[in-house]
Amino acid sequence: MHHYPDRTAWLQGGNARCIDPGPTPRRPWHVLLLGPPGVGKGTQAELIIESLGACHLSTGDVFRAAHHGCNGPVSPAMQEALGAMKRGELVSDATVVNLVRERVGCLCCAHGFLLDGFPRTRDQAEALDGMLAAAGTRLDAVINYTAAEEEILARVGGRRVCRRCKRGYHLDHKAPRTPGVCDACGGELYQRDDDRAEAVHTRLEAYRATARPVVEFYRAKGVLHEIDAHGSPGQVFEKTHAVLLAV
Numbered sequence: 001m002h003h004y005p006d007r008t009a010w011l012q013g014g015n016a017r018c019i020d021p022g023p024t025p026r027r028p029w030h031v032l033l034l035g036p037p038g039v040g041k042g043t044q045a046e047l048i049i050e051s052l053g054a055c056h057l058s059t060g061d062v063f064r065a066a067h068h069g070c071n072g073p074v075s076p077a078m079q080e081a082l083g084a085m086k087r088g089e090l091v092s093d094a095t096v097v098n099l100v101r102e103r104v105g106c107l108c109c110a111h112g113f114l115l116d117g118f119p120r121t122r123d124q125a126e127a128l129d130g131m132l133a134a135a136g137t138r139l140d141a142v143i144n145y146t147a148a149e150e151e152i153l154a155r156v157g158g159r160r161v162c163r164r165c166k167r168g169y170h171l172d173h174k175a176p177r178t179p180g181v182c183d184a185c186g187g188e189l190y191q192r193d194d195d196r197a198e199a200v201h202t203r204l205e206a207y208r209a210t211a212r213p214v215v216e217f218y219r220a221k222g223v224l225h226e227i228d229a230h231g232s233p234g235q236v237f238e239k240t241h242a243v244l245l246a247v
């Protein structure tokens with residue numbers, strides 16, 4: 001089982017360094033996870049890391065860390081980003097690309113990475129391509145998870161997150177032992193602002209409007225793998241694991 005790496009450098013950016021990155025994996029993976037909101041990218045990222053190592057680089061997590069005041073005062077660009085996120089809209093390409101550029105060290109980290117939530121537009125994909133080329137890093141695989149809309153709505157609607165340690169739960173599929181309380185740290189479970197019905201609708205629209213060109217960008221590069229994300233997290237992980245071990 002792999003050590004879950006510290007993500008301080010990713011979550012805080014700037015000069016922040018990871019405190020305890022743990023042992024370097026024998027094979028550092030460089031993988032992108034694509035797919036609609038709530039399809040299970042974060043859930044799969046946890047399982048991939050447990051089994052294969054790598055660091056979970058989620059752009060959504062960086063915005064949520066800023067929202068919870070983890071990185072000190074919020075800049076005007078970040079304030080705008082947090083407003084867009086709350087409504088379920090995409091944050092502007094310029095803000096997201098700058099945010100990743102400020103953390104470019106994470107793209108050449110010896111632990112490898114699982115990028116989740118970035119890129120979401122063709123322009124972001126091209127910007128990432130430039131950053132990876134400059135860092136001398138090649139993508140091993142891009143995984144595109146798909147699921148029917150009613151399944152996505154059920155997953156997002158039941159999601160709860162721990163305020164303290166950010167662990168994810170689901171009211172039906174991954175319920176905490178005590179309702180409303182995190183099994184791991186005893187923190188309070190809450191529903192993300194953008195998991196409320198109105199914002200979810202906007203997020204799905206944004207996804208439909210921008211996802212295809214990103215998928216086609218990676219298909220043309222020959223690194224795209226489509227995975228049907230129906231089934232339990234373990235079943236989806238089995239498919240993911242098989243794809244990764246074959247690349």
Ligand code: AP5
Binds near residue numbers: 230234
């Ligand atoms: P982000 O945090 O990236 O959210 P997202 O893509 O909408 O994805 P989610 O975190 O909602 O879902 P997930 O696929 O990780 O699902 P999970 O594993 O939790 O982005 C949030 C916002 O930030 C965006 O809307 C935007 O505003 C902004 N943003 C971020 N990046 C941006 C970018 N690059 N450009 C512009 N804006 C950006 O699973 C969901 C639930 O289902 C959980 O409860 C889980 O337990 C359950 N579940 C998972 N798998 C299964 C399964 N197989 N069976 C049953 N239940 C399951």
